[in-house]
Amino acid sequence: MFIAVEGIDGSGKTTLAKGLERELGRTHRVFLTKEPTNSSILDRESVNTPADALSLFFLFVHDRFMHQDIIERKIGEGYVVISDRYDLSSFCYQGPPMEVLFGSMEATLDWMVSVSRVIRVIPDITFLIDVDVDTALERLSIRRTRSAFESRALLERVRSYYLHMAGMRRDCVVLDGKVGKGELLRKAVDEVSRRMSPGSDDHLVG
Numbered sequence: 336m337f338i339a340v341e342g343i344d345g346s347g348k349t350t351l352a353k354g355l356e357r358e359l360g361r362t363h364r365v366f367l368t369k370e371p372t373n374s375s376i377l378d379r380e381s382v383n384t385p386a387d388a389l390s391l392f393f394l395f396v397h398d399r400f401m402h403q404d405i406i407e408r409k410i411g412e413g414y415v416v417i418s419d420r421y422d423l424s425s426f427c428y429q430g431p432p433m434e435v436l437f438g439s440m441e442a443t444l445d446w447m448v449s450v451s452r453v454i455r456v457i458p459d460i461t462f463l464i465d466v467d468v469d470t471a472l473e474r475l476s477i478r479r480t481r482s483a484f485e486s487r488a489l490l491e492r493v494r495s496y497y498l499h500m501a502g503m504r505r506d507c508v509v510l511d512g513k514v515g516k517g518e519l520l521r522k523a524v525d526e527v528s529r530r531m532s533p534g535s536d537d538h539l540v541g
């Protein structure tokens with residue numbers, strides 16, 4: 336099984352991904368990973384022009400193109416794979432600054448989804464942790480640095496892209512990120528348990 340955790344910066348992805356690793360790790364072999372795998376992609380001053388977003392989109396898709404082979408291998412070895420961010424991050428972060436090239440969110444996403452067909456390993460479940468931008472930024476304010484992606488206006492657009500994508504993708508499960516960490520984790524674990532077929536033991540610790 337392949338689980339992705341998505342949401343705006345500060346939504347609680349890393350907390351949930353680690354919680355899932357711990358809880359699912361009681362009964363399954365778990366491989367926790369993240370994107371970008373190549374964090375030098377993030378060493379940029381500005382990401383707001385369409386040209387910046389376009390080159391970033393290709394860099395992130397390339398990073399994922401390589402990453403999917405590792406994920407596929409781990410799934411084949413019987414692991415439950417959890418990725419902190421995956422393909423929705425590219426659509427939802429690079430989409431807003433590129434929208435001017437396509438005229439609408441729908442047209443932008445159509446193009447991105449089409450380019451992203453090179454990514455053949457798609458999550459069984461994508462948890463989208465949905466929180467309002469104020470809450471997310473408040474949580475991030477205790478962090479030392481902020482990435483160039485974390486401006487309020489952009490995060491509002493990113494959130495609306497995420498909610499739109501959730502309506503388009505069958506693997507997407509929207510979780511209310513305002514609930515406490517424990518409750519959020521419980522809901523996610525329940526959802527995973529429901530999706531794992533009852534008799535299946537192919538992910539069990541041997």
Ligand SMILES: Nc1ncnc2c1ncn2[C@@H]1O[C@H](COP(=O)(O)OP(=O)(O)O)[C@@H](O)[C@H]1O
Pocket residue numbers: 342343344345346347348349350351474475477512513514515516517519
């Ligand atoms: N459900 C939650 N309720 C309250 N605070 C949370 C919750 N989940 C995470 N946090 C806190 O918010 C901050 C950002 O969480 P983190 O998991 O790093 O977010 P992300 O990976 O989405 O940027 C951390 O200080 C974390 O302890």
Ligand SMILES: Cc1cn([C@H]2C[C@H](O)[C@@H](COP(=O)(O)OP(=O)(O)O)O2)c(=O)[nH]c1=O
Pocket residue numbers: 343344345348349370371377395396420421422424425426428429482484485
């Ligand atoms: C994977 C991916 C990440 N990003 C951005 C979103 C985040 O701001 C940043 C990831 O930074 P990271 O330091 O991993 O942060 P966080 O814990 O906040 O998720 O990269 C994209 O814009 N597109 C992508 O495809």
